[in-house]
Amino acid sequence: MSVHIGAKQGEIAETILLPGDPLRAKYIAETFLEDAVCYNQVRNMLGYTGTYKGQRVSVQGTGMGVPSISIYIHELMAEYGVQNLIRVGTCGAIQEDIKVRDVIIAMSSSTDSQVNRLRFNQIDYAPTADFELLHQAYQAAVGRGLSVKVGNVFTSDTFYQESLDLYKKLASYQVLAVEMETTALYTLAAQFKRKALSILTVSDHILTGEATSAEERQTTFNTMIEVALEAATRK
Numbered sequence: 001m002s003v004h005i006g007a008k009q010g011e012i013a014e015t016i017l018l019p020g021d022p023l024r025a026k027y028i029a030e031t032f033l034e035d036a037v038c039y040n041q042v043r044n045m046l047g048y049t050g051t052y053k054g055q056r057v058s059v060q061g062t063g064m065g066v067p068s069i070s071i072y073i074h075e076l077m078a079e080y081g082v083q084n085l086i087r088v089g090t091c092g093a094i095q096e097d098i099k100v101r102d103v104i105i106a107m108s109s110s111t112d113s114q115v116n117r118l119r120f121n122q123i124d125y126a127p128t129a130d131f132e133l134l135h136q137a138y139q140a141a142v143g144r145g146l147s148v149k150v151g152n153v154f155t156s157d158t159f160y161q162e163s164l165d166l167y168k169k170l171a172s173y174q175v176l177a178v179e180m181e182t183t184a185l186y187t188l189a190a191q192f193k194r195k196a197l198s199i200l201t202v203s204d205h206i207l208t209g210e211a212t213s214a215e216e217r218q219t220t221f222n223t224m225i226e227v228a229l230e231a232a233t234r235k
């Protein structure tokens, strides 16, 4: 096992879905994977491996924020050889034409986290999605008639803000939504020369206050998972 993941070598697939919430990992495994087996219960950060349309796929909770996801994806790539990493998360929209339940594919991510400034000696690195995964996910989403937006998202170190001024400014520079992990995912995947993508369901609108019910979130969430699995397993 690695420090935070209790799996034996070979128990984790090369392709993995990454929700923040470990109970969402359980839900995905039970709902979408066949013969799913739980490989991790350390810190209750559940991880499962099963098959989707005959191909091996894992799903691992990452927790919330850059430090937490960084630990899990570092170990998944360094210790378990994971190659394709797709975050399936929620986000808060900041564009007027984006509504709750829409699906966003993060082409790139801006951040207020200092981790990349530290990593790159104060320069601004631009964390970017893997183009092939992005293209496959976009095609899968459009093929389902989904309202999907592709663009820059903001990875924040804070969930609660005292003022919305920064988000209004980011919106005016075409940033689509706010979440808390994508910058770390794209940067670490690049470091390890692996493929990564973030697909996000809009759970709330930060500027209008619009929010989804739990039932609505579930339905949209299912569609997003199908898009992620299709993108991950397309040949």
Ligand SMILES: O=P(O)(O)O[C@H]1O[C@H](CO)[C@@H](O)[C@H]1O
Binding pocket: 019, 020, 021, 063, 064, 065, 088, 089, 090, 091, 159, 179, 180, 181
């Ligand atoms: O739904 P998940 O994947 O956890 O993602 C979003 O939700 C959490 C905040 O509630 C943060 O982790 C944010 O990125």
Ligand SMILES: O=c1cc[nH]c(=O)[nH]1
Binding pocket: 090, 091, 092, 159, 178, 179, 180, 203, 204, 206
């Ligand atoms: O990080 C997040 C996720 C969902 N909604 C938000 O407002 N922020």
